[in-house]
Amino acid sequence: MVRTHLEVAQGVIATGYLVRHNSMIGTAKFRQDVDRSRRAIETSRELLKRLRQRHHDDMARGWEDPGVASVAVCAFDADILRSAFRELVRQTGVPEYQWRDLATSLVHEFTGCEQMETGLVDWITSK
Numbered sequence: 001m002v003r004t005h006l007e008v009a010q011g012v013i014a015t016g017y018l019v020r021h022n023s024m025i026g027t028a029k030f031r032q033d034v035d036r037s038r039r040a041i042e043t044s045r046e047l048l049k050r051l052r053q054r055h056h057d058d059m060a061r062g063w064e065d066p067g068v069a070s071v072a073v074c075a076f077d078a079d080i081l082r083s084a085f086r087e088l089v090r091q092t093g094v095p096e097y098q099w100r101d102l103a104t105s106l107v108h109e110f111t112g113c114e115q116m117e118t119g120l121v122d123w124i125t126s127k
Contacts, residue, residue: 073111081103081107085099085102
């Protein structure tokens with residue numbers, strides 16, 4: 001009987017060691033994941049800051065030169081506008097006959113310019 005109690009005690013100690021070891025590994029992994037997430041969030045914030053600054057600079061150039069009739073929208077921005085438009089239509093269920101008005105208001109909100117290419121609005125609203 002003494003031998004059985006000794007084996008049980010050794011088993012409990014070994015199990016305790018494994019649990020502690022696995023817990024320490026899990027904690028270290030969790031901290032690494034949190035650090036990685038923080039770095040990703042910081043990188044995305046910096047990217048958003050640069051995009052906002054670029055957009056602000058583009059808008060300022062458009063207002064400084066009164067001869068400019070419209071603000072140029074790059075392909076990347078146009079793709080973002082199209083994705084936002086599609087998500088908005090999906091979430092709100094706007095009927096198709098109101099899509100052009102919605103796309104026009106999105107482009108106006110983004111560029112701050114009254115005049116815009118009809119081709120851009122057509123492309124945004126295309127299926």
